[in-house]
Amino acid sequence: MSEKYDVVVVGGGPAGLSVAYFLADKGYTVVVLERGLEPGSKNVFGGRVYSYPLDKYFPGWRRDAPIERWVRREMLSILCRENMASIGYQLSRKPDGHDSFTVFLSRLLKWMASKVEEKNVLLASNVRVDEMLFRDGVACGVRAGEDKIEAEYVVIAEGANTLLLEKHGLRGRPSPRDIAVGVKEVVRVGREKINERFGLGDEEGLAQFLISPVFGGGFIYTMKEYVSVGVVYRLSFNNHVEGKDVIEELRMHPEISKLLEGGVPVEYSAHIIREGGYKDLMSKPYGKGYVVVGDAAGLILNTGFTVRGVDLAIESGRLAAEAITKTSPGEELSIYMDLLRRSGIIDALKKFKNVPKILSNQRIYVEYPDLICKLLDNIYSVDEFPETLNESLKKAVKGKTSIIRLLLDLLMTVRSL
Amino acid sequence: MRVLTPIKLTVDISQLKYESSGEPLIDIAPRKMGDSDKCAIEEAVRLKEKHNAHTVVVTVGSTPDHERMVRDAYAMGIDEGYIIEVDGHENLQAVNVGEIIASMAEKTGPYDLIILGAGSLDTHSYTLGPIVASRIGIPIIASVDSLNYVEGYIEAKSVMEDGTYIYRSKPPLVVTVTTEANEPRIPTLKTILKSKKMEVKRLSIEQLGVRLEKVGLVEVKKYIIQRKNIVWDASEDFEKAVDNLVNLLVGEV
Numbered sequence A: 001m002s003e004k005y006d007v008v009v010v011g012g013g014p015a016g017l018s019v020a021y022f023l024a025d026k027g028y029t030v031v032v033l034e035r036g037l038e039p040g041s042k043n044v045f046g047g048r049v050y051s052y053p054l055d056k057y058f059p060g061w062r063r064d065a066p067i068e069r070w071v072r073r074e075m076l077s078i079l080c081r082e083n084m085a086s087i088g089y090q091l092s093r094k095p096d097g098h099d100s101f102t103v104f105l106s107r108l109l110k111w112m113a114s115k116v117e118e119k120n121v122l123l124a125s126n127v128r129v130d131e132m133l134f135r136d137g138v139a140c141g142v143r144a145g146e147d148k149i150e151a152e153y154v155v156i157a158e159g160a161n162t163l164l165l166e167k168h169g170l171r172g173r174p175s176p177r178d179i180a181v182g183v184k185e186v187v188r189v190g191r192e193k194i195n196e197r198f199g200l201g202d203e204e205g206l207a208q209f210l211i212s213p214v215f216g217g218g219f220i221y222t223m224k225e226y227v228s229v230g231v232v233y234r235l236s237f238n239n240h241v242e243g244k245d246v247i248e249e250l251r252m253h254p255e256i257s258k259l260l261e262g263g264v265p266v267e268y269s270a271h272i273i274r275e276g277g278y279k280d281l282m283s284k285p286y287g288k289g290y291v292v293v294g295d296a297a298g299l300i301l302n303t304g305f306t307v308r309g310v311d312l313a314i315e316s317g318r319l320a321a322e323a324i325t326k327t328s329p330g331e332e333l334s335i336y337m338d339l340l341r342r343s344g345i346i347d348a349l350k351k352f353k354n355v356p357k358i359l360s361n362q363r364i365y366v367e368y369p370d371l372i373c374k375l376l377d378n379i380y381s382v383d384e385f386p387e388t389l390n391e392s393l394k395k396a397v398k399g400k401t402s403i404i405r406l407l408l409d410l411l412m413t414v415r416s417l
Numbered sequence B: 001m002r003v004l005t006p007i008k009l010t011v012d013i014s015q016l017k018y019e020s021s022g023e024p025l026i027d028i029a030p031r032k033m034g035d036s037d038k039c040a041i042e043e044a045v046r047l048k049e050k051h052n053a054h055t056v057v058v059t060v061g062s063t064p065d066h067e068r069m070v071r072d073a074y075a076m077g078i079d080e081g082y083i084i085e086v087d088g089h090e091n092l093q094a095v096n097v098g099e100i101i102a103s104m105a106e107k108t109g110p111y112d113l114i115i116l117g118a119g120s121l122d123t124h125s126y127t128l129g130p131i132v133a134s135r136i137g138i139p140i141i142a143s144v145d146s147l148n149y150v151e152g153y154i155e156a157k158s159v160m161e162d163g164t165y166i167y168r169s170k171p172p173l174v175v176t177v178t179t180e181a182n183e184p185r186i187p188t189l190k191t192i193l194k195s196k197k198m199e200v201k202r203l204s205i206e207q208l209g210v211r212l213e214k215v216g217l218v219e220v221k222k223y224i225i226q227r228k229n230i231v232w233d234a235s236e237d238f239e240k241a242v243d244n245l246v247n248l249l250v251g252e253v
């Protein structure tokens, strides 16, 4: 005997939970299968979520969601060998539109899971789905171990590592060039020290994007009592470094170690990030009886300054739910793609389609940061006889790269961001 | 046959982090069911499969983690589960927990067998089984590595340093099992889904009529290893320092 539900969702991340939430709301019987010990135990992310989808779909969420701090301070920093060059932007009050907040994804997912369970969704953790089941070309359920579950619709929300989709030939293996590894550490620093060191009020948070010639990109987010620091490095050009070493590198940087001094690392995690951008988006994230949502479908936006995955995961989950309500069992769920297009998500991904090219350009991460550091170093180390900016620049560039090339890269960067 | 298995939510010590001063960060450590508790459940479920036993679990404390733990027990095959609501469950001493479990067993029982994990992951006091047995007034076989039910007797084997002991006793009795007893089963999709639909029963300590003894922990002393603090300077004569070290170690043996 196998059990039968209207919908089975593979993956209890933000995408899977939101599909379940919206469908249960419409009276569907839904079961979510999650491989981790509980929702949130296997998901990794930096620390910031944009508020707009929650504003739209979870009225009252600001009262009971596990928000850490509201982002009121944005920073972009280049880590020079010992120094740091930053541009900061401070918001003295809530922005007029939607804002963003820092949060532990594990707690946000626990919270979402409780909302989903309130709607009578069956959430089964510690279950790894091994394959999708098809009947006459129509997805009709999944198998986990010896057990099978039948459903009218199957939702694939397995995240960036798309083993299931690849197994069924629904998605190709990404090339290593399009994969980055995110490594994150959470350090307990204490609320007062965080406020003092980062110049924040009690509820105010910082989101900092880092560029380093040593490891590539990185981030810092402040939680109430904790600081989340992480590194995102591309397999294509840092393939000899290990996650643990890069994060160590980051923590040991004099400017960063000052911020974390005395703190206790309480969590370490790593996850792959797909950085293929628009070209990694599934051209057909649906079929007869199934839809693909969130990271698994390639719905993640890296603008070069921030990674946006959770909000797109929630949004795509809602659209997938709508598509299911509008499609009879057994039919192609093509409405889903139309809905994604209409929502503007696809356009947004298209707009940033050149970002991956820039991010995979080593000069952006390695040579130019180095150059900027040298330049600033020349400008700010005051000798008896001052240098003109032009002289400083020439000296910094010397032997590194041609000014023409620099200008070309700059142009390409500006045009794609 | 009716079998009761008390289970405890413990600090997952494998995931414990420490303050730079060496103090453990208990508040943020994840909680999980103790390993020997899982073995106790496995024994209960095997008695259900072989001898049609009715199996019950009970846990003291009512956080969402407790409920999850009871459902995990259901997913392994347990029939019925109770959560005992009490404030400050993490500060209760074994005497109090024993009193609660004994009262619960009397109220929902009688039980032929109470199977506990021998020691919990976090406190490792090995006292809960004996306390429950003496409070109810039934025999106990402690730290058992294998368990059988043969012709109306519980037969239990316990491997000790000086030999293997085999005990036989007529129910009712208490047995505590070690992690050697078995390999606890891993729930399957079907049993997990079933566990989600089962009822978790709740009882308060008032309903059990338990008055908590005023027992408190006076002090926990860290186990401190006395170091000899012998230091040789190896920067001058490395060979000699090595000789010194070797001689010392040989002398210790």
Ligand SMILES: Cc1cc2nc3c(=O)[nH]c(=O)nc-3n(C[C@H](O)[C@H](O)[C@H](O)COP(=O)(O)OP(=O)(O)OC[C@H]3O[C@@H](n4cnc5c(N)ncnc54)[C@H](O)[C@@H]3O)c2cc1C
Binding pocket: A010, A011, A012, A013, A014, A015, A016, A033, A034, A035, A036, A040, A042, A043, A044, A045, A046, A047, A048, A049, A050, A127, A128, A129, A130, A157, A158, A159, A160, A164, A181, A182, A183, A184, A230, A271, A272, A273, A293, A294, A295, A296, A300, A307, A308, A309, A310, A311, A313
């Ligand atoms: C280092 C890093 C930093 C990031 N920072 C941010 C940020 O600051 N802000 C932001 O918005 N986004 C960020 N992201 C992206 C964000 O984490 C993802 O976009 C988001 O989690 C995607 O949600 P999802 O539900 O699609 O996938 P996931 O969150 O990956 O969830 C997939 C779930 O499916 C489960 N699963 C997979 N396979 C199976 C199977 N076969 N059976 C059962 N379960 C299965 C997994 O255990 C997992 O729980 C970051 C990502 C990384 C790696």
